[in-house]
Amino acid sequence: MRRVSRRTFLGALGGAGLGAAGLGGLAGCGRLPERAGELLAGAAPLPEPFTVPLPIPEVARPVSPGxxxxxxxxxxxxxxxxxxxxxxxxxxxxxxxxxxxxxxxxxxxxxxxxxxxxxxxxxxxxxxxxxxxxxxxxxxxxxxxxxxxxxxxxxxxxxxxxxxxxxxxxxxxxxxxxxxxxxxxxxxxxxxxxxxxxxxxxEDALPLPGGERELPLMICDRSFDEDGSFRYPDGGHHGGAALDAEYLEGVEGDVILVNGAPWPVAEVSATRHRLRLLNASNARRYRLRLSPGGRFTQIGSDSGLLAAPVAHDELPISPGERYDVVVDFSAYPVGTAVTLVNTLADGPAGNVMRFVVTSRGRDDSAVPPVLSRPPDRPRPVATRTFDFRRTDDAWTINGLRYRPGAPLARPRLGTAEVWRLTGDFHHPVHVHLAHFQVLARNGRPPAATDAGWKDTVDVRPYEVVDVLARFDGHRGLYMLHCHNLEHEDMAMMADFEVI
Missing domain, CATH: 2.60.40.420 (Cupredoxins -  blue copper proteins)
Known part of the structure; x- marks a missing residue:
C-alpha cells in the first residue's frame, strides 16, 4: 500500500471538509493511521530489545523539611x-x-x-x-x-x-x-x-501493591544519531513555526524508552504489581496490551483513584495521560515473558518493555471493590467550545494563535463548566489547574478508559469531546493547550483566567 504522509492527509481532510461521521467511519474501517506525528528515523543501530534492566528513578530527598x-x-x-x-x-x-x-x-x-x-x-x-x-x-x-x-x-x-x-x-x-x-x-x-x-x-488504607511491586513507568520515544546524541529536527533549536515543515504534525522517535532505557526488562514475582503508566512522548500515542494476554485493572486516572476498579484488555494513552493499574502476574507460570506491546505501531516501536516472571511470591495485596470517594460531580454554570485545528498554516485554538496574557475564558473559582473540545487531528488536550470528567464523545457515552477525574484527554480527528471542568484551588492565569509538544510550540495554547 502506498504510504501517505500526514501532511498530505491533513491537506486532504481540510480540502474535503470531512465531518465527524465520515472520518469516524474511515477510522473504523482501519484505513486511517492512528499515529499523530512524523517518524524521525535515527542513525544509531537499534539496540536489542529486552536486554537492559528497567531502571527506577531515584526518589528526591528534601534538603530540609518541606x-x-x-x-x-x-x-x-x-x-x-x-x-x-x-x-x-x-x-x-x-x-x-x-x-x-x-x-x-x-x-x-x-x-x-x-x-x-x-x-x-x-x-x-x-x-x-x-x-x-x-x-x-x-x-x-x-x-x-x-x-x-x-x-x-x-x-x-x-x-x-x-x-x-x-x-x-x-x-x-x-x-x-x-x-x-x-x-x-x-x-x-x-x-x-x-x-x-x-x-x-x-490511598494508604488500601491493600494495594507497594514497595518494589510499585513501578513508575515513564514511556517515551526518541531518535539517536550515530554517536548516541539525541536527533531532533533542525537540531532542536527551532522557535515556533521554524520547525522543519516535515514534522509539523509532531515528532515520533524510533526507539521506545521506559524510564530512560530502551525496551527494558523487569524481573517480577508471580504477584500483583502496581504500574504507574505515563506517556511522556512528544507526539506518539500508544495502545498498550499485554502479550501473551492479560488484563489491566485500572485503579486510578490522571487526577487520582477511581471510585471502583475497571478492567481493560488494552489502554489507549496519549501524550500527557496517566493510568494507574494493577497487573496480577500470578496468572502466568514462572518463567513466562510478558511483553507490554503497542498495537498502534509495527516493527520495533510495537514493543514497549518486558516483564519476566522469575519466582513465586507471597502476596498480601488486593484490589478492593471500593477504592475511594472521589469528589461529587458539580453542576455546570456555563458551556464553552474550544476548537483545536490547523488555521492559515498554524496550529490554533478557536482560530487564534497563542497570545500570552489574553484569556479566552474567565471561569469563577469554585464553579464548574462544560468545555466542548473539537479538532481536526489527534490533539491530546491538557488543562492546567482544573481537573475534569469526560462526559461524552460525539454525543455518546465516554469510553471505559475515560473514567475518573483527568487533566488530559485525547481528542481524536473530527471528534467532539465534552468534559466537565472544576475550577478549584486558586485564582489567576492558567492555560489549556495541545500536549502534542510540537503543536504546543507552534501556538496551540490559550490562556484562561480563574476569577
Whole structure:
C-alpha cells in the first residue's frame, strides 16, 4: 500500500471538509493511521530489545523539611548500550528524580538552571498557584543569559526560582516537565521531565501493591544519531513555526524508552504489581496490551483513584495521560515473558518493555471493590467550545494563535463548566489547574478508559469531546493547550483566567 504522509492527509481532510461521521467511519474501517506525528528515523543501530534492566528513578530527598533543591544541568549518560548521550536533566538525570509528595504537606522546590537555555517547570496535574504553575514566559535563566528571543510580558528569574506547591489534592500520579515558550518540545526531548507521586491517607488504607511491586513507568520515544546524541529536527533549536515543515504534525522517535532505557526488562514475582503508566512522548500515542494476554485493572486516572476498579484488555494513552493499574502476574507460570506491546505501531516501536516472571511470591495485596470517594460531580454554570485545528498554516485554538496574557475564558473559582473540545487531528488536550470528567464523545457515552477525574484527554480527528471542568484551588492565569509538544510550540495554547 502506498504510504501517505500526514501532511498530505491533513491537506486532504481540510480540502474535503470531512465531518465527524465520515472520518469516524474511515477510522473504523482501519484505513486511517492512528499515529499523530512524523517518524524521525535515527542513525544509531537499534539496540536489542529486552536486554537492559528497567531502571527506577531515584526518589528526591528534601534538603530540609518541606524543601527540595534540584539543578537542571547537562550530563552524559548511557541510554543506548555502548554510547553516551548528552541530556539536559533535572539533577543531570533522565528521567529526573521522583518527588514523593504528601497531601496537605506543602513543599517548595528550588530549581537551579545550569543549562545553556531558559526553562520553565510545570507540575503537570498539580493544583498550583499561578506563579508556580510553569507559565511559558515565566523563565529561569542561566547566569549571563542574553537572548533576542523574547515575548511580551516575560518574567526572568536569574539562575533559580522557588516553585511552591500546596499539595492540597488527592493522591495521584503527576509528572513535571519543561514548559518554555516555543521550546517545550526540544527541551523535553533532551530530557527535562520526571515524575511526582502524591500520596494520602485514603490511598494508604488500601491493600494495594507497594514497595518494589510499585513501578513508575515513564514511556517515551526518541531518535539517536550515530554517536548516541539525541536527533531532533533542525537540531532542536527551532522557535515556533521554524520547525522543519516535515514534522509539523509532531515528532515520533524510533526507539521506545521506559524510564530512560530502551525496551527494558523487569524481573517480577508471580504477584500483583502496581504500574504507574505515563506517556511522556512528544507526539506518539500508544495502545498498550499485554502479550501473551492479560488484563489491566485500572485503579486510578490522571487526577487520582477511581471510585471502583475497571478492567481493560488494552489502554489507549496519549501524550500527557496517566493510568494507574494493577497487573496480577500470578496468572502466568514462572518463567513466562510478558511483553507490554503497542498495537498502534509495527516493527520495533510495537514493543514497549518486558516483564519476566522469575519466582513465586507471597502476596498480601488486593484490589478492593471500593477504592475511594472521589469528589461529587458539580453542576455546570456555563458551556464553552474550544476548537483545536490547523488555521492559515498554524496550529490554533478557536482560530487564534497563542497570545500570552489574553484569556479566552474567565471561569469563577469554585464553579464548574462544560468545555466542548473539537479538532481536526489527534490533539491530546491538557488543562492546567482544573481537573475534569469526560462526559461524552460525539454525543455518546465516554469510553471505559475515560473514567475518573483527568487533566488530559485525547481528542481524536473530527471528534467532539465534552468534559466537565472544576475550577478549584486558586485564582489567576492558567492555560489549556495541545500536549502534542510540537503543536504546543507552534501556538496551540490559550490562556484562561480563574476569577
Amino acid at each position: 524543601r527540595y533543591e534540584v539543578t537542571q544541568r547537562v550530563a552524559a549518560v548511557e541510554i543506548l548500550p555502548g554510547l553516551r548521550t548528552e541530556v539536559w536533566g533535572y539533577g543531570g538525570a533522565f528521567p529526573g528524580p521522583t518527588f514523593e509528595l504528601r497531601r496537605g504537606t506543602p513543599v517548595t522546590i528550588t530549581v537551579r538552571n545550569e543549562l545553556p537555555v531558559p526553562t520553565s517547570t510545570h507540575l503537570h496535574g498539580g493544583v498550583t498557584p499561578p506563579d508556580s504553575d510553569g507559565y511559558p514566559t515565566d523563565l529561569v535563566v542561566p547566569a549571563g543569559h542574553s537572548s533576542h528571543h523574547s515575548h511580551p510580558g516575560e518574567v526572568l528569574h536569574p539562575v533559580t526560582k522557588d516553585y511552591r506547591y500546596p499539595v492540597e489534592q488527592r493522591a495521584a500520579t503527576l509528572w513535571y516537565h519543561d514548559h518554555r515558550m516555543d521550546f517545550t518540545a526540544p527541551q523535553v526531548w533532551r530530557g527535562l521531565a520526571g515524575m511526582a507521586l502524591v500520596r494520602d491517607d485514603e
